[in-house]
Amino acid sequence: MFPAEQCWAAVQARDRSCDGKFYYGVITTGVYCRPSCAARLPLRKNVRFYATPAEAERAGLRPCLRCHPIGADPDAVRLSEICRYIQSHATEPLALADLAARAGLSRFHFQRTFKAAVGTTPKQYQEAFRLGQLKNGLRGAGDVTEAVYQAGYGSSSRVYERADARLGMTPNQYRRQGGGVTIAYATAESPAGPMMIGATDRGVCFVQFADSAEDLLAMLRKEYPKARLEPMREPADPEFRRWIRALTDHLNGEQPRLDLPLDIRATAFQMRVWKYLQSIPYGEVKSYTEVAAAIGQPKAVRAVANACANNRVALLIPCHRVIRGTGEPGEYRWGLERKRAFLEREGARRMRP
Ligand SMILES: [Zn+2]
Known part of the structure; x- marks a missing residue:
């Protein structure tokens, strides 16, 4: 696939010669398109690029009704419909046999076709979608996670309170799905010195300052002794990058209001x-x-x-x-x-x- 800026130039030009070479998704509408789609041009910040329709499907997007990015291939259309079905029943247990019947395929054939097209098994697709939902549902909500509590503070008998969590699933389900809590972290230079930001799948759980990255890591470990700590992989998750940018902009006086999802106990x-x-x-x-x-x-x-x-x-x-x-x-x-x-x-x- 081309670099993102080249893709964006092609989308702006509605360049037909790029059709099939990549696809773009609009995260605010949840739709993905061919580069030449005649639909109104989205804002750059809401656009993501994908090498294949399967990748876009995996990100939870649905094909545009205008430019039909998966074309008329009946198998692809059917699988995309199955993806929609899984999305709308994401919190229910879904039997492979039922999904296969819905697709009009044998169980074995269905599993294989789905995996070949989407890149994951239907079950993994459902799990990935659910986690994404969770993240979206919590955007902007102050939340105290049972999960982090569970990971780092299981022996504590203090009273914990969950506030205003708008969860796509119950914390219990989340725990079963998520296992132990993983905190991804990254350090950034900020106007107030070295800053570390740590986040779970559900939101920011750590923002602190110190004189060095080593000190910051020690502080993170002390706060969450039982969590799995992982340096943010490169390239960082777009959401995570957005959070870091919001914080540094804020420190530079450019963004007075900080409204990031929190995940704290x-x-x-x-x-x-x-x-x-x-x-x-x-x-x-x-x-x-x-x-x-x-x-x-x-x-x-x-x-x-x-x-x-x-x-x-x-x-x-x-x-x-x-x-x-x-x-x-x-x-x-x-x-x-x-x-x-x-x-x-x-x-x-x-x-x-
Ligand atoms: Zn389109």
Whole structure:
């Protein structure tokens, strides 16, 4: 396949000579097309390229009704329909025999044809689609994962709370499917020094700063002792790259609002504090006392400070926006110098005497 920019040029030109050489998918519509498709040109950021229709199907996309990227090949059309069927029944157990009957093929022939065309077995296809769903469903939702809890904190008897999770399947199912939790991580140079971002399939679980990549890895290991830690492979997952870009843009002052899916465990109290912190707008600060009052526990000032100190996703849970009532910055898990810099960048009012 051509490099992505060449593909994009061909799509913009609706270059017929490229038909069959690659396909493009539009993640916002869930449709994939031939390069020459007459449909309205999508935004570049929503476009992905695939060498074959099978690859696009594997990414959960469906063929465009306008340019018929899989052509009139009845087998391909039927398999694509089966993919749709699996998608719409993704959370149910699907028997191979039923799928084969639906495709009008023998079980053995069906499995083989499906694998040859799509590149996975129907079962793997269903699992991959479900995991993708999970990720989409959680976009923008603050979530406390049972799975991470399970991976790293199984012996703890504290009370955990799951908040607002819009899951495509129950955590139980997720655990069965996902096994142990894997955290992919990458370090990036940021205006606030070396930064590490760690994420599960469901969202960001770690954003911290330190003086070196080694220190950051040690910190990650300490937070999630039982999780499987994997350096983000290259090229990084597009979603993961988007998260890193959002964070660095934010640090450069280009993106005030950070809205990334989180995947963190918390006690019920921590969760209340952290949710509240997320509601403090860019450019504003609150005192520890104000936060305690706002969550209905005015006496819990010290506990609020502790919850801030235990935050493991810097910026995404903006604990730097909580300061002392006197206007002094108070403490910060990642150093006062960073806290001051973040508040200054945000133009936080109470910091300026
Ligand atoms: Zn099309």
